Amino acid sequence: MEIMLSIITGVLYTAGVYLLLRRSLVKLILGIIFLSNATNLLIFISAGMTEGKPAFVAKEGAEQTGQMADPLPQALVLTAIVIGFGIVAFTLALNYKYHKQTGTYDLDQVKETDKV
């Protein structure tokens, strides 16, 4: 499971960087989404996975059987996902506004603000 998820993370990072470097604004946003999710997966894997065990402590009196999963990375990833949603919503709105104003998605046109 770890190996599979690691490969997926790597693929997501690669694809994210590739999309960021493309010329289209929409692909830039897709790249941001990919990178955001790749980072979430990275947190999840690097914190170590415990398969098939919930992140619960046993009830009072009952005996704790075996390991339990670490709840913290799950909480971190959950927070990061929510922040990621906000980011995606904002970038999509930005994309919409920019396209409405200029009629283009071409990032090569985005160089007005760098002129001396």
Added chain:
Amino acid sequence: MITALPILIPLMVVILLLMVGRKVYWLKLIGISGAFLLFLASLLIFYTVRQEGILVSQAGGWPAPYGITLVIDLLSALMLLISSFTAFLVGVYALKGIDEKRHRFRFFLFFHTLMMGVGGAFIAGDIFNMYVWFEVMVMSSFVLITLGSEKQQLEGGIKYVTMNLMGSFLFLAGIGLIYGKTGTLNLADLSMTVRESDQTFLMNSSFILFFMGFGIKAAIFPFFFWLPSSYHTPPVTITALFAALLTKVGVYGMIRFFTLYITDINPFWQNLLLVLAALTMVIGVLTAASQYDIRRILSFHIISQIGYMIMGLGFYSAFALAAALFFMMHNILAKTGAFLVGGLIQEKTGSFQLKSIGGLFKEHPWLGLFFFLPAMALAGVPPLSGFFGKFFLIKGGFEGQHFLTTAIAIWVSIVTMFSMIKIWNEAYWKPAPKDLHQPASHPLRLKRTMIVPVAVLGFSTLLFGLSAGWFMEVLQEAAQVLKQPELYIEAVLKPV
């Protein structure tokens, strides 16, 4: 309780602002009173920290390594104080400096969410918590930079958003890796773990990610390109707010992390910091010299001056660290002042382009004075604050025998002077070009709420310079706390 005020006050203000809807009068009134209240709270916090030492509070009552910890040491208290002071002045300027339309779109709401993020980042005692506050801060800045949706703003916004998100992802990836390695995210607990470990090199992969994350936010050398291509697009009030706070929060993060985790002088990190600091200073100042838009000149100077702060961190002695903090505080005041004067010039003449303005000194001698103070403070003329900042840094550099970097810093200082004099000559002394919009066609009288903050900022750079001795004593105390992470660790981890 008092520890959480920098978060709670802006949060309350944001709730109030949402309740009043789009009534501009109330938005302004609540917004500015909230900013003033935040400043008072920061004064109170500063006073308490001076009296009682490091303030710690555990959110939810969970003991330190498990719960969310809020910590205010002297450095945090000073940063809160200076940032809320400048933010209040920028808020006063914004009453008239931001147009009605942007006020109706709740400028002050995002102003306060920004302050909430900044305050939270200064007091967070937990890396992930710090990341969340960073995110609150950058999200509000995304909205502020595109507020009004002009074409330039959207374009600058795209670059700004993309680069800052990259910084956030790198920072977050570093957090994930460090949790996997140590099993803790509490700053103090982590510091203890790192100091007791004999395999600190394992941490380098996370720290380099943190370094890049903070580096992008602080706009140091290879990561700074987003700053000059976006900072001049929004109204100058917003730029002044960003220049005062955002990059400095990145530098604060760097100082916090380096003092807590890289405890012995490590040649790799020291060389990295010094080389990047030198490059940041030189490239920032040289590119600034080629610009003719006031806001772009000042934007490039932000980068160059971030280099000075990183250099102070790289020297690594307690004195140089205090000097870097002094320089950071000076820079917050002077840079905000300079940007706001740029705004006044634009109000008066209708342009930021040095080529199409001129003769301002004849018309408005006092406007010249208000520009002169922050600009000369940035260049480092005694007795203004920048002189002492640079003097302390250079002294720290010579004491640590980093002659080359120090020499570069002195040279950069002279080029800074050149840029400031360029603005002075072009905008103030040069006779006004013939096709200038004369004040007749631009009869707008400058509002008092715009002039007062500029004057206060200008004179506070003077005052800051004149009382440099006292400030330096406080800052050396702060640097002593930073150099002895045991104090920080003990304050956070002591049993409740």
